[in-house]
Amino acid sequence: MFKAENVSVSYGPIRAVRDVSLTVGEGEIVTLLGPNGAGKSSLISAIIGLVPKTGGRIAFRDEDVTVLGTEALVCRGMTVTPEGRRVFAELTVAENLRLGAATRGDPDGIAEDTEKFLEMFPILRRRFHSAAKYLSGGEQQMLAISRSLMSRPRFLMLDEPSLGLAPRIVDQIFEFLIQLRTWGVTMLVVEQNAGEVLEFADRAYVLASGAMQFSGTAEDLRQSGGVMEMYLGLEGH
Amino acid sequence: MEYLLQQSMNALSLGGEYALLALGLAIVFSVMGLVNFAHGDMITFGGYAMFLVAAGMGIANPALLLPVGVLSVVLFAMFLEKVAFKPVRGAPPTTGMLTAFGVSILIQNVALIFVGTRAKSVPTMDFLISNVTIGSVRIPVVQILETAVTVIAIALLVVFLRRTTIGMAMRAAARDVSTVRLMGVRADRVIATAFAISGFLAGLATVFVLARRGAVDPFMGFTPVLKAFVAAVIGGFGSLPGAVIGGLVLGVAEVMMQVVLPESMAGFRDAFIFTAVGVLLLVRPQGILGERPDFGEKS
Ligand SMILES: Nc1ncnc2c1ncn2[C@@H]1O[C@H](COP(=O)(O)OP(=O)(O)OP(=O)(O)O)[C@@H](O)[C@H]1O
Ligand SMILES: [Mg+2]
Numbered sequence: 098m099f100k101a102e103n104v105s106v107s108y109g110p111i112r113a114v115r116d117v118s119l120t121v122g123e124g125e126i127v128t129l130l131g132p133n134g135a136g137k138s139s140l141i142s143a144i145i146g147l148v149p150k151t152g153g154r155i156a157f158r159d160e161d162v163t164v165l166g167t168e169a170l171v172c173r174g175m176t177v178t179p180e181g182r183r184v185f186a187e188l189t190v191a192e193n194l195r196l197g198a199a200t201r202g203d204p205d206g207i208a209e210d211t212e213k214f215l216e217m218f219p220i221l222r223r224r225f226h227s228a229a230k231y232l233s234g235g236e237q238q239m240l241a242i243s244r245s246l247m248s249r250p251r252f253l254m255l256d257e258p259s260l261g262l263a264p265r266i267v268d269q270i271f272e273f274l275i276q277l278r279t280w281g282v283t284m285l286v287v288e289q290n291a292g293e294v295l296e297f298a299d300r301a302y303v304l305a306s307g308a309m310q311f312s313g314t315a316e317d318l319r320q321s322g323g324v325m326e327m328y329l330g331l332e333g334h
Numbered sequence: 335m336e337y338l339l340q341q342s343m344n345a346l347s348l349g350g351e352y353a354l355l356a357l358g359l360a361i362v363f364s365v366m367g368l369v370n371f372a373h374g375d376m377i378t379f380g381g382y383a384m385f386l387v388a389a390g391m392g393i394a395n396p397a398l399l400l401p402v403g404v405l406s407v408v409l410f411a412m413f414l415e416k417v418a419f420k421p422v423r424g425a426p427p428t429t430g431m432l433t434a435f436g437v438s439i440l441i442q443n444v445a446l447i448f449v450g451t452r453a454k455s456v457p458t459m460d461f462l463i464s465n466v467t468i469g470s471v472r473i474p475v476v477q478i479l480e481t482a483v484t485v486i487a488i489a490l491l492v493v494f495l496r497r498t499t500i501g502m503a504m505r506a507a508a509r510d511v512s513t514v515r516l517m518g519v520r521a522d523r524v525i526a527t528a529f530a531i532s533g534f535l536a537g538l539a540t541v542f543v544l545a546r547r548g549a550v551d552p553f554m555g556f557t558p559v560l561k562a563f564v565a566a567v568i569g570g571f572g573s574l575p576g577a578v579i580g581g582l583v584l585g586v587a588e589v590m591m592q593v594v595l596p597e598s599m600a601g602f603r604d605a606f607i608f609t610a611v612g613v614l615l616l617v618r619p620q621g622i623l624g625e626r627p628d629f630g631e632k633s
Contacts, residue, residue: 167516
């Protein structure tokens with residue numbers, strides 16, 4: 098359903114992403130792993146049109162969307178839950194969710210979806226009318242993911258959803274992602290730590306120094322001790 | 335007592351005008367980081383539009399003329415955004431600022447060349463400069479209207495920013511444009527709306543500026559933009575509530591100076607005020623409601 102071919106990103110002389118290709122099939126959870134500074138966020142930002150691509154093509158649901166801007170991509174059903182959550186700090190939880198649905202014109206559907214996420218994350222209901230900046234990191238991540246889902250995406254890219262969160266919260270968020278799959282959302286999950294995400298991802302890519310180093314099933318990656326050790330600082334098994 | 339009432343009304347209406355001006359400046363600054371020094375010249379444009387309609391087409395009915403003033407500034411603000419500011423959007427902030435100066439100089443010179451240096455009177459504002467007498471207090475109509483219009487405009491703006499999706503997007507964009515785009519909201523639309531609102535506020539101010547001075551000239555925008563800038567700095571640049579408070583503080587301070595200063599020192603009014611602003615900024619560099627400059631991530 099999604100395909101990126103030979104995508105490159107440069108910041109001036111720095112080539113952050115070099116000729117990277119990646120595909121995600123309908124209903125899959127694919128993880129993109131890589132150490133600090135590998136170019137993961139740059140790749141995601143380039144895919145969603147927030148930073149310019151210096152090369153490559155992007156296709157989504159059999160349509161070439163290479164030249165489309167962020168807003169058009171979101172309207173077509175792609176979105177990103179950005180690194181560091183980026184909730185709108187001064188806006189309330191309610192307003193954050195409402196903005197997530199900015200592309201929609203069905204008030205009833207919006208209300209229904211809002212209710213669904215409040216059901217899912219009761220803390221968001223308790224904080225519904227307070228500013229998002231008063232939420233804890235984990236709560237902000239729940240809000241950020243819910244906000245992304247308010248646009249009813251078919252393809253959701255999450256940039257390090259576990260960043261800076263306590264293990265218990267990370268588990269809760271990953272469980273939610275697994276549930277999301279049953280709702281028919283296809284996902285690309287960016288992570289630095291391979292450990293947990295490999296337990297539920299179907300396939301994995303490993304990016305380092307801007308280039309793709311590995312691609313295969315999650316199982317393959319777990320078996321290949323070399324890749325794990327070299328790029329992800331983990332012992333394979 | 336009467337004197338006190340009169341001066342309070344004076345301070346309130348002047349403060350209201352400054353609040354409108356500062357809000358117009360602040361709303362554009364908050365969404366795109368641009369200090370629009372051509373803000374005052376938008377007022378000049380509105381003034382000339384009213385003058386041309388009044389003199390050229392012989393329309394003197396204020397019910398027609400006042401909307402012309404407001405609407406022309408809204409359209410002009412949106413036009414400036416499209417032709418002048420949009421092309422330099424991704425550029426460093428100084429480029430935007432220089433563009434605004436360029437636009438300002440251009441408007442002033444176009445007015446100079448085509449309409450001339452001499453001030454042209456806009457004679458239809460008579461009803462605004464009349465007075466109402468309440469008991470023994472005489473208050474100019476313009477002051478009452480100005481205060482009321484300011485309050486209504488601010489209330490409308492608050493409702494707009496809180497209740498509409500595009501309003502929420504504008505508040506969010508003040509800090510994080512990229513993430514607003516991730517919501518599928520076009521940055522273009524947010525910025526165009528900011529300029530339209532800025533133009534609307536400047537358009538309201540135009541009517542009152544004209545009512546006070548009764549005439550247009552090519553440089554009439556200078557004082558308003560200066561006041562707007564000072565008010566915004568007092569309140570905290572980029573903060574919308576700050577702009578309102580800054581405007582009120584500046585208006586009250588000016589009227590108080592007028593009352594307190596002896597005749598012989600009246601000319602030093604602005605010197606005293608700017609000194610006070612300087613002291614304020616030493617104590618609170620970010621202004622009354624501004625946030626300390628944040629050198630962390632901002633994109
Ligand atoms: N806006 C930018 N300007 C210049 N260089 C940048 C910019 N953003 C990222 N880089 C550089 O590009 C490279 C890749 O960064 P990127 O943020 O994409 O990595 P990442 O894999 O997401 O890292 P992390 O796991 O720390 O989030 C790094 O060397 C980084 O310094
Ligand atoms: Mg990153």
